[in-house]
Amino acid sequence: MTLTWTNRPAPEQTAQALALLAAAGSEDGVGPVSEPVLLRLRHRRTGDHLLAQDGNGVLVGYAALDTRPDRPTAEFAVHPDHRRRGTGAALADVLVERVGVGLWVWAHGEHPGALALAERHGMRRARELWQFRRSLDEPAAHRPLPEGLHLRAFVPGRDEAAVVEVNNRAFAWHPEQADWDVEQLAVREDEPWFDPAGFLLAVDGAGRLIGFHWTKVHPDGVGEVYLLGIDPDAQGSGLGSALVAAGLEHLTGRGLAEVLLYTESDNDTAVRMYEKVGFRHHHTDVAFLR
Secondary structure, three states: OEEEEEOOOOHHHHHHHHHHHHHHHHHHOOOOOOHHHHHHHHOOOOOEEEEEEOOOOOEEEEEEEEOOOOOOEEEEEEOHHHOOOOHHHHHHHHHHHHHOOOOEEEEHHHOHHHHHHHHHOOOEEEEEEEEEEEEOOOOOOOOOOOOOOEEEEOOOOOOHHHHHHHHHHHOOOOOOOOOOOHHHHHHHHOOOOOOHHHEEEEEOOOOOEEEEEEEEEOOOOOEEEEEEEEOHHHOOOOHHHHHHHHHHHHHHHOOOOEEEEEEEOOOHHHHHHHHHOOOEEEEEEEEEEO
16 A cells, blocks of 8 residues: 655546545445535645555545644545555554644544544544534524614625625634635635525625525535624624524525534534524534644
8 A cells, every 4th residue: 555645636636535535425424524625625726635545556545634833634534445454544644643743633423443543543532523403394483683684695706705704703713714715715606506595694784794694505405504603793692593594494495304514512502502493413523632
């Protein structure tokens, strides 16, 4: 087996990596990497990619390393047909050797193999991301917007800067969501699932953005509360609950049967809000720290 680092995989390597990740997700029932990794691959953006190939040049394992100095983070997967042959251990060894102390590694869905490798390298659970799900068979109760606000759909080419500003204020504490720029939105607007009609903006009488609920529909027909952002000055006003209800109503109108979302396990306010409207825990993604 050969392990190779590359900043930009060749087109055929990118296709193989995406196919490997899709196969792993189908086998495990949980995607093995986060959306930013998939976006870097699909849009062929530079980054640190580790490719594990067998003696025939077949890609059997893949790892992505986010090399931000304050939080180097790895995610990796092994093709289901090539597991239990030491590929995962080899990927983990190279990642640990490259970063050392301070390396974060995600185990999506608490995959047993990833948990075992984390224990082997002396890593500890440092963060848990919960996926919640809710059936859309029972409509969510309508919740009015705070006085003076109204909803409208996102307008591409016009609303990006305002969304980024509110997002960065709302998620200033968040490891991945903070410090977005317009390009982060533009990449997602180029995705096949993007639908401005499902990107709901709450604005005041002067047209100022106060909060938003960005919904998403996955290829398998499951909806998602993709991003819910409330300006800190409006938090506690009931706007979050109203936007959640409006987004669920939109997804129900699309004919969907189920919706998912992600939230930090220790974000008690968000957990209570989502449980109140019928969401229940589905699985946990764990970030380990060395």
